[in-house]
Amino acid sequence: MYYSEELIQRIREQNDIVDIIRPYVQLKRTGSNYVGLCPFHNEKSPSFSVSPQKQMYFCFGCHAGGNVFTFLQKYDNISFPEAVAVLAEKGGVELPQEDAGPEEKARRSRNARLYDINYAAGKYYYHLLRSEAGKLGQDYLEKRGVSPEVSQRFGLGYAGQKSGALVAYLRKEGFDDELIRDSGLGKFSEKYGMYDSFINRVIFPIMNGSGKIIAFGGRVLGDAKPKYLNSPETGIFEKRKNLYAFHMARSSRAKQFILCEGYMDVIAMHQAGFTQAMASLGTSFTPEQAMMLKRLDKDVYLAYDSDGAGTAAALRAISILRETGISAKVINMQPYKDPDEFIRGEGREEFEKRIEEAENAFMYEIRQLRKDYSLDDPDQKTKFFNATARKLLVFEEEMERENYLEAVAGQYSIPVDALRKRMIDEAKKGGFVRERTAVTESPAPSPGRRSEDHSKYAQRLLLTWLSEEQERYARIRDYICPGDFTDPLYEKVAEKMFSELEKGSFNPASALDMFEDPEEQRIASEVFHTRLDVPVEDGRKEEAFRDIVIRIKQEATDHAVMSGGAEALDKLVKDKKLLEQLRSMERL
Numbered sequence: 378m379y380y381s382e383e384l385i386q387r388i389r390e391q392n393d394i395v396d397i398i399r400p401y402v403q404l405k406r407t408g409s410n411y412v413g414l415c416p417f418h419n420e421k422s423p424s425f426s427v428s429p430q431k432q433m434y435f436c437f438g439c440h441a442g443g444n445v446f447t448f449l450q451k452y453d454n455i456s457f458p459e460a461v462a463v464l465a466e467k468g469g470v471e472l473p474q475e476d477a478g479p480e481e482k483a484r485r486s487r488n489a490r491l492y493d494i495n496y497a498a499g500k501y502y503y504h505l506l507r508s509e510a511g512k513l514g515q516d517y518l519e520k521r522g523v524s525p526e527v528s529q530r531f532g533l534g535y536a537g538q539k540s541g542a543l544v545a546y547l548r549k550e551g552f553d554d555e556l557i558r559d560s561g562l563g564k565f566s567e568k569y570g571m572y573d574s575f576i577n578r579v580i581f582p583i584m585n586g587s588g589k590i591i592a593f594g595g596r597v598l599g600d601a602k603p604k605y606l607n608s609p610e611t612g613i614f615e616k617r618k619n620l621y622a623f624h625m626a627r628s629s630r631a632k633q634f635i636l637c638e639g640y641m642d643v644i645a646m647h648q649a650g651f652t653q654a655m656a657s658l659g660t661s662f663t664p665e666q667a668m669m670l671k672r673l674d675k676d677v678y679l680a681y682d683s684d685g686a687g688t689a690a691a692l693r694a695i696s697i698l699r700e701t702g703i704s705a706k707v708i709n710m711q712p713y714k715d716p717d718e719f720i721r722g723e724g725r726e727e728f729e730k731r732i733e734e735a736e737n738a739f740m741y742e743i744r745q746l747r748k749d750y751s752l753d754d755p756d757q758k759t760k761f762f763n764a765t766a767r768k769l770l771v772f773e774e775e776m777e778r779e780n781y782l783e784a785v786a787g788q789y790s791i792p793v794d795a796l797r798k799r800m801i802d803e804a805k806k807g808g809f810v811r812e813r814t815a816v817t818e819s820p821a822p823s824p825g826r827r828s829e830d831h832s833k834y835a836q837r838l839l840l841t842w843l844s845e846e847q848e849r850y851a852r853i854r855d856y857i858c859p860g861d862f863t864d865p866l867y868e869k870v871a872e873k874m875f876s877e878l879e880k881g882s883f884n885p886a887s888a889l890d891m892f893e894d895p896e897e898q899r900i901a902s903e904v905f906h907t908r909l910d911v912p913v914e915d916g917r918k919e920e921a922f923r924d925i926v927i928r929i930k931q932e933a934t935d936h937a938v939m940s941g942g943a944e945a946l947d948k949l950v951k952d953k954k955l956l957e958q959l960r961s962m963e964r965l
Contacts, residue, residue, distance in 0.1 A: 521717070533581060533582075687715075
């Protein structure tokens with residue numbers, strides 16, 4: 378869907394970036410900006426800055442940056458049109474009606490068409506489950522104790538036993554075979570042609586953070602293999618970047634999230650009132666999923682299966698959660714295998730007790746480690762103490778490490794000083810003491826940095842300065858033009874900035890709308906968040922500003938001369954006079 382620049386500008390003006398980001402990131406006002414922990418990478422010290430003046434965000438750690446549109450796109454993993462629709466609704470801006478006819482469907486992007494076909498398939502599965510043909514699915518869900526209300530809330534469906542029924546329905550709805558195959562809803566064989574991917578299965582729609590169907594999971598009702606089947610990855614679905622029921626759990630008022638292993642575990646927990654439950658999608662828990670949870674700033678409780686595979690999965694998840702900076706606990710499922718069995722066997726109140734009694738994740742790791750050793754054997758006991766000392770080195774903060782050291786020593790009757798000495802010895806062996814480099818707001822160019830990089834740094838610095846103190850443009854307009862910015866992206870930004878400043882004012886956030894590529898958007902955002910390498914005294918600020926302008930002009934002239942030609946000579950003649958004027962000034 379095409380939206381005019383005027384409409385995008387109006388939507389942006391109706392949505393203050395601080396108000397949009399605040400529900401996702403805890404922001405604290407610092408001067409004219411707001412700062413917080415970056416939602417896009419793991420950090421303990423805040424380097425994520427939000428500027429109300431520029432209506433932009435920028436992380437000085439991972440260099441993610443953008444405006445209100447790019448924030449929602451990156452955070453919720455949605456497209457630009459989807460972000461526009463969300464912000465238009467928030468800002469009370471009416472979008473032009475979209476023609477949903479065949480021509481418009483053909484014009485839509487591939488991802489938009491994937492959303493359409495998944496929505497159509499979701500409706501088909503949903504209604505089939507509730508028809509006479511869906512009795513097998515109804516019986517299965519009834520046997521598992523799933524109420525009609527919860528089944529409806531999760532949009533559960535049924536894939537019938539006819540191998541081409543869905544394909545025929547989707548064709549009737551106007552979707553071609555290529556899209557049916559690309560979406561993973563259908564498969565092709567030389568012998569049978571196009572046929573349904575899901576046959577005789579209860580269907581679990583998988584939705585993104587905005588509640589749109591992006592894929593499906595299916596639980597077989599017969600003897601076919603595999604028992605559970607997921608859609609393949611597509612342009613809108615990546616298993617490692619999504620969680621089942623995430624869009625529902627994120628709205629829960631519970632103090633923590635509960636992470637499960639399966640669809641039915643999540644559904645059983647929601648039915649019992651634990652609406653904070655979600656699950657990974659047929660794969661081990663991933664760092665990308667951990668970052669999704671970190672952005673919501675809650676602890677994570679693991680409700681994994683109590684068998685060996687569940688324990689191994691829990692240990693992997695704990696490691697990822699710790700690396701991401703998320704506090705975790707483990708819920709004891711025994712004597713049952715999983716949350717679904719536990720709740721059906723004991724009920725909500727007993728599970729609530731298990732949540733309250735959940736075990737600290739690190740102490741759970743040590744308890745599982747303890748099972749590998751016999752403490753009655755002195756040699757085995759020593760090995761356990763050494764392994765425990767190595768485990769304690771995962772904590773980088775001294776106070777946190779000391780707290781866990783004392784807790785472990787107390788629980789396993791180890792002398793505190795002896796365990797501390799053993800831990801230090803293990804660290805000295807190497808591999809555990811990691812060098813850390815501080816993240817600075819604006820790294821200075823290193824002595825070995827190429828002159829081109831110095832040049833780009835100066836260009837970014839000038840654009841940042843002009844965006845923050847727009848009255849300075851009048852002073853440099855006779856000396857600097859967009860063509861003096863040797864990087865094509867910077868030149869494009871400068872063209873827009875200078876054009877708007879000629880009319881009176883410039884909104885930095887609007888410059889990002891010129892770029893569709895996420896990497897170009899990131900670079901454009903960095904253009905407006907560059908700082909001087911070292912602090913400058915107020916009295917020398919004007920001198921520094923003049924020096925930056927001179928540098929850009931000189932390097933633009935050098936660049937033109939290197940390229941050769943009559944135009945370069947003409948520029949050299951004109952710029953020589955301008956440079957002489959600039960150097961004769963004490964300030965601009």
